[in-house]
Structure formats: C-alpha cells, structure tokens
Amino acid sequence: MFEVFLKEVKELLRDRKTLFFVIALPIVIFPILFALLGFLASKTTFEAEQKVHIYYLANASLSPDFEQMLFYHKSFRPYKGNEKFETIEALKSAVKAGKIDVGIEIPATYDSQVAGKHQQISWHVVFNDAQSINFVYKRLEKLINKFSAQIRSTRLEALGAPQKEHPAILKPITITKVDTADKRENYGEKLGALIPYMLIPLVLMGASYPAIDLGAGEKERGTLETLLLTPVTRTQLVLGKFLTILASSISCALVTVSSMAIWVAIAGGIGVLDTIIDAFSSVTFTDFLLIFALLLPVAVMLSSLVLAISIYARTFKEAQNYMGPLSMLVFVPIVVSVMPNMSLNTTTAWIPITNVSLAIKEIIKGTVDHSAVGLIFVASALLAGALLMFCIRWFSKESVLFR
Template identity: 60%
Template sequence: MFEVFKKEVKELLRDKKTLLFVVALPVLIFPILFGLMGFLMSQANLEAEQKVHIYAITGSQYAPEFSEKIKFHKSFKLSKIKYESIEEMKNAVRTGVLDVGIFISSDARASLTQGLQSNWKVVFNDASALSFIYKRVNDAMKSFSEILQAEKFESLGVSKEQSIALLNPIKIEKIDTADKRENIGEKLGAFIPYLLIPLVLAGASYPAIDLGAGEKERGTLETLLLTPVTRTELVLGKFFTVLASSLMTALITVVSMGFWVSIASNFVDAKIITDVMGTIGVLDLSLILLMLVPLAGIFSSLVLAISIYARTFKEAQNYMGPLSMVAFMPLVVAMMPNMELTMNTAMIPITNVALAIKELIKGTVDYSMVAMIFVATFALAGILMGFCVHWFKKESVLFR
C-alpha cells in the first residue's frame, strides 16, 4: 500500500495541473480573487457615497426646512426642469432624466393641527442600484417631522424633555454579555467553513479523477492490477493519496490566508479581526484542522468511488458537479439563522463540522459535542472507505 501511495504522489507532483490546484490556487489565486472582490466592493460603496443624484421637488414652499436640507445635501442636485404632477416625475425617472422626485402635500403643516398625517410621495426606481436613495430622503423627512413635533408640543406648552418622554416613553439600555470574540466570531465563523470545506472537496476531486478515470483512459489500470499487490492495498494507496492532497490544499489555504491577512493588516485597519484571531487558542485551532481530517476522508472516498466508476476523465468531471452541489447544501443549512450545534445537528454530515468550527472561533463550543462529531464523522468516513474498497473489487465497475 505504501509503495502505491509513493508512486501516486510522485505522479501527481509531476503533473502541473495538480500543482496549480493544490498550491497555486490557495497561495496566489484565491487571495488575489478575495482581495479584488474586496477592492471592487469598497470602490462601489465609495462611488455610491460620492454620487450626486438629480432630484425634483414639488410643493417646496409647504416645507421650507425640508427643502433646504435636501438642497444643501452633498448627494443631491436640483433639476432645472419643473414637474407639476406625479406622472411627469414617473416618466422622468423611467427615462433616466431624474433620479428621484419628491411631491410635498399642501397640508404639510396644517394636517398635524387637525390630528392627521400629511401624505408625501417619493418617486424613484427601487429596483435599480439607487434604491438606497430612499433612505437619504426619508432621513430628511424624519428631521422635518421632528421640527413639526417640536412646534406642536411648544404650542401645547410641553417642554422638550416631556416631548421626548411622550414620544419614547420607554428607554432601552442594551447590555451585551457577548465579548468581542463572540460577536466577531458569529460572523467570521460562518465564513471560514464556507471557505475551507469546499476547498477540502476541491483538493480531493482532481487527484481522484486522475487516479481512477485517468488510469482507465490511459490504459495503465490493467498494468497496476497485474502487479503483486492486492486490490485492497491498491485502492487504499490511491485513497491516502487523495486524502493527502485534500488536506494539503486546506492547510496551504489556511496558512496562505493567514499570511495575506497579516500583510493586509499593515495597510488597512483590520485590528478587530486580528485581535479575534489572536484569541483563538492552540487547542481550538488544532481541533478545527483535525475535524477536517475525517471530512476529507468522506470526500476522498466519494470522489474516488465516482472516479473508479467513470469510464473517462470527462465523465468523472461531469459527476463531480452534482456532488459539489450536494456538499454545499449542508453548508447552507449551517448558515441559516438560529442554527446551533445540538445533539441533532451534530449527526448531520458537513453541517456538524461547519457549526463546530463556528463555535470554536466564537469560543462557546461544547467540547463533548466536538467529540461526538469526531466519532460520527470518523464512522461515516470508515464506512465510505470500506465501500470504496468493495467498489474497486467489482469487475463490473472497473471494466464497465
């Protein structure tokens, strides 16, 4: 078995595609992609903040304070065209001449005296990238509403303090018992499994395709079967090669991401993330990496069994797509709101590992649950490995 393992590892290391998937992607391409995504998102947010929107307002004389606030807002510029109706504003927004139209009712002040609400209208395209524009207009409207409230309370002889108490009779003081690690870990902990677990699968997929379907296509599988090595030893040698590749991809990714985060922290303010990552102990970090071992065993068994069944390299690749979709579903379940690590979720493959990683990063993990996950995942990995050995021994599978 060890000789088969050495032979397969040497062949994989000679393959430039393997080095690309196992080394180049985690070390260079993934960090570059994530960095580029972050840069583009920050640029998009910056442009959105700096963009000046063309607006039109009808009935500004009824709410001069509101009109002045919008006029001097850095994000708005008054249109030179006058609009007299809602329909005209709608057409202008549809054609892109106008970004937002504001129609102020003539009873902007008088309605409050009668105990009624004044009905204003804001015309904009809520399906476009400008949907956030409503919030800016709404904030200005709230400021004007506060002015009207203050005027009304003053006319009734109510002091400012009394008006605040009347509008908000209960003041809630938030006392958060979660520390910084738990707060950041709740968000970061959901992202890390979403990155690591697919990489474990990706690191196993390509070598498995080459060691199974690739051997068939090249015609070298028959030669291997004629050697004085049992089929069990042969398939286990291939299995441990795929397992090593899977774990190496995840390990290189973790080290690479840590390196690039440390570099990026010198240029951007990532103190909160680095502080949280610094609080993760050696035990927790070791458990995160160890939990990937049986998970990699599950993935390695599945992809190797699929590769052994496939007739050609291309057919094996076609089978990997549905497998990736199936593997993503438990990850999505783990990211659902209020999904926690319990006795039930600890028995769900992939979901249990993702939830355990999140709890380890938060520092709120129940180590008995981690032990249960290890047992369940190792048991499943052992069953699938046994199936893979049995699968390899079937002539109808090898030479279909």
C-alpha cells in the first residue's frame, strides 16, 4: 500500500497542472483574488459615497426652505435642463432616461396641509433602487427627516410646548443597547460562516484533480491494467491511491489557510485589518487544530467519493463532467448551515458537512459546544469509513474497472 502511495505521490509531483491547482493557486491566486475583490468593493463603495446626485424638485416653490437645504447639500445638485417634470410619471420617465438621478414631488396641497397643523404630509421620492450600492434614498430621507423635525418643532411650539420639552414629548423612552457578545463573537457570527465556504470546497478541489488522474487518467493511458498485474492486492492498490488523494486534499486546505494567514498578517502589519485581527486575536492554536481535525473526516469522505467517481469514469473528460454536480452537492449543506435559526445541536451534529460548517463557525465565535463536536466526529467518522469501504468494494468490481 505504501509503495503504491509513494509511487503515486512521485507521479503527482511531476504533474505541473495538479501542482498548480493544489499549491500555486492557493498561495498566489486566491489571496490576490480576495485582495482584488476587496479593493474593487471598497473602490465602488467610495465612488458611490462621493457621487453627486442630480435631482429635480417638483413644486419647489411650495417649500423654499427645503429647496435651499437641498441646493446647498454637498451630495446633490439641481437639474440644469429646460424640461419640466412636475408629476410622478414625468419624474419616473426622467429617472429611467438618465436625465436625473432622483426626483422629489412636493404635493400641490402642501401649503394647506401645513396650515392645517395636524395633517400628515406625503412626499414622493422617485429613484432607481436596482443599483447594488445606492446612497441617494438614505441621504434624501435624512435630509427630509431633518426638515420634518423643523416643522414638528414649530407645531409643538404652536401647541404651547416649550422647545426644551420637545425631546421628551417626541421620544419619552430612549433605548441603550447593552450587548453581551464580545468582539470575537460578533465578528465570528458575521465572518465565521464564510470560513467553511473557503475550506470545504478547497478540500474537494485538492482531492478532485489528483483523483481524476489516478482513476480515469490511468484508464485512459492504459496503465491501470499494468498496476493490476503487480503483486499488490486491489485493496492495497485503492488504499494507496486514496492516501495520495487525501494527502493532496489536506495539503491544499493547509496551504490555503497558511497563505491567507500570512497575507492577513502582512495586511495587519500595515494597519489595514487591525479591527478584525484584534477581534480574532483570541482564536487560539488549539482552535485551529480543532478546525483541522474536523476537516479530516470531511477530506476522507470527499476523497473516497472522487476516487469512486474517477474509477467509474471511462475517460479523463468524463470524470471532469461528474465532478461539477458533486461540487454543487457539497455547496448545498454549506448553504444550509448559514440559514436562519441553524445552530449546532444534537440534531444538526449528524448532518454531513453542515455539522462541520456550523462547528467551524462556533469555534471562530468561541462558543463551541465540545460535546456536539464529539458527535460530529462520530457521525463524520462513520460516514467516512462507510464511503471508504464502498470505494474499496467499487474498485474490486470488474464491471467498474473495465467499462
């Protein structure tokens, strides 16, 4: 078995494509990709924050005070064209045509409503909310609320309420938020769910490429028959191939995590991620070991599956076609783990992959239940063992080997 393992490892190390996907891609490409995405996201957000929106205020003469507030706001500038957009439909058409970014319609009855003192006034804000980052409505809402506060204050004074009593009248009860969660728990809840999205697919990727070559690749090259003629049992042969795939799978995850840790440390050294690094500083080496230990049975499961698929496939291309649906099936339980009200308990601890995803999030948060982790190890080990046994029996069938 170990002779087969060493032989397959040597061949694996000679394969530049596999080395690229298992080592080079995690070390260089993924960190650069994440950094690029972060840069583009921050750049897009910054541009959206700095954007000056073109507005049109319908019936502006009815509220000259608000018109002045809007005119002198740094994030808005008035429409300079000659067209008039005095109705909601006209404002909609102007926004759709790109002539303005936002339109505000002050109702024609605004004067009489204000004079009525006790009537509620309805303004319409017309804009396109389909853009991914759009601050126009929040900015206008804040400005209108400020203007509304002025009207409210005037009405309260007219009713005989002194200005110093307005806050107590408008908001008799204030709420002070007292959060029992520390930084690690808060960031762990938000970011901890993303860690399985990175680690588990990498475990699968690290297993897929060598598995395709060690199964379907051997068939296509005609070297599988030569291996079967050697004085090695089929069980030893499949276990040797399995250990090679497992080593590649774990190496891919380890290289990626190490690479990301180095890049995060570099970013932290220049003060880019100080807040997050400070929050995760309490994640101990033991926690990382526990995450790695949880990934081991997952790696065994996935390595057994991809090897069984590769052995079944006739050609390298056919094996690649089978790996696509498997990747989607792996993502489903990870998605389940981030659904609302999903938590690690005695029930979810038995759901494959979902249990590991939930446990990793709880470890990052620092709230992991170690008894539930024990159940995960039992459930994962049983399934991993069953899949490995299936793979061995699968490899023993002539109808599978010589399709």
